[in-house]
Amino acid sequence: MIRAENIYKSFDDNEVLKGITTEFYPGKTNLIIGRSGAGKTVLLKLLIGLHTPTSGKVYYDKVDFFSLSKKEIRAIRMQVGMLFQASALFDSMTVEENIRFPLDMFTNMTWKEKKNRVNFCLERVSLGKVNDNYPSEISGGMQKRVGIARAIVLEPKYLFCDEPNSGLDPKTSIVIDELIKDITVENNITTVINTHDMNSVMEIGDNVILLYNGEIAWRGNRDEVLHSDNETLHDFMFASPFLQQLRDSALQK
């Protein structure tokens, strides 16, 4: 479990996060949602230590993350997988080399064991025969899947996904969402997803927090979204008249 406690974060005079306290649970897809500029990415990067909080604490299973030494932080990070918004695959490496990189760096596995693990991860994300392709030679959706394969290759305890659906068509987005959800449940991973995709909220939102102006404006799960009377949530989720109609008809049923 990851717990953020009273997190404040400022960049110069701009206070981006204002007293965030929340928990992210294992085996569940924990979503951080909100409009652009609400502080989602800052919170996500702060949870993994790419930003440091102005004040507040982040606990990984009761361990205070920011009180650890660099070496201890690296040890925790070896239990973390991350899927980046733009996948962040290394351009000069093939798909196989990208996925194998953490294994090369941190394990003493034989070449054959690594090969098997890479192939297993590629099969898990429903990708085959792309081992020798470079990232530029595969589609955006495939790049996301390779990113997921790389994120899970070391069997992480924590998985972070920054806008996993950005730039993808609705169908592919659903596939990626389902994949993340399945992997989370199968391996009991604490998954934190930063998104503004409403489909993701309704499909895989086990534990959702809505950020608004750097504060948590609402928290709940996908089943509570329709019935909530929180105005900030409504403004965000059902922004267009069409979506409002859909919500009204769903509630009438």
Next chain:
Amino acid sequence: MFLKNFLYHMGRYTIMLGTTFSRPEKHYMYYKETMRQMNDIGIGSLIIVGLISIFIGAVTAVQFLYQLDGTLVPVYYVGYIIRDSTIIELAPTITCLVLAGKVGSNMAAELGGMRQKEHIDAMEIMGVNTAAYLIMPKIIAALVVIPMLVAIAAFVSVVGGYLAAVPTGMMSDAEYIQGVRSFFEPFNVVMMFVKSIVFAFILTSISCYQGYYVKGGSIELGQASTNAVVFSDIMILLADYLIAVLLTG
């Protein structure tokens, strides 16, 4: 303001170097990356270094022959002057100034691009010490390969001087060879290698610093690449003066 900026960058540069020289997670991965860098810096720069060196030697020969014409200085001194000026000064300094432009800007752009595409963040999150993995192999490769390039540059410059002076009839083959073999001081070669090692460290560490901490977009990346060359060149020239004072004083 200038002092504050200077201290800020010096502090961050020192911290970066401290993080860079730490124990590798996996020696083989660092070895592989170092070999790749040696190939990029060494083989990739051979042609440009060779070309520049041959012309340095040729121009030095032609200009000294012109200056010494009609004087009482024996003509074979031209060979001696070319040898010593290239070994002591021209080969290490000009080669490293050129490499700052070619290799340094390339390193800054490579690291800056990785920063902007979140590759460095991705490695950090995996638990990789990115300063060590991305910078240390570049510095080690440069410390090994650049002195070799400088030695080649010195040799090629002497050959360039010969080609400009002897086949054109400006001086005889025997005179040039006599000059090159006269008054040889082995310590000058030591000075050449000291300079090349110091310059190699300066140009790689400054270029990596500029690239590693890039923020913003393509304009900032271009600025980092330019800064890498400008600051490396300035520091190389400053170090050149200091080494000259220390080793010849």
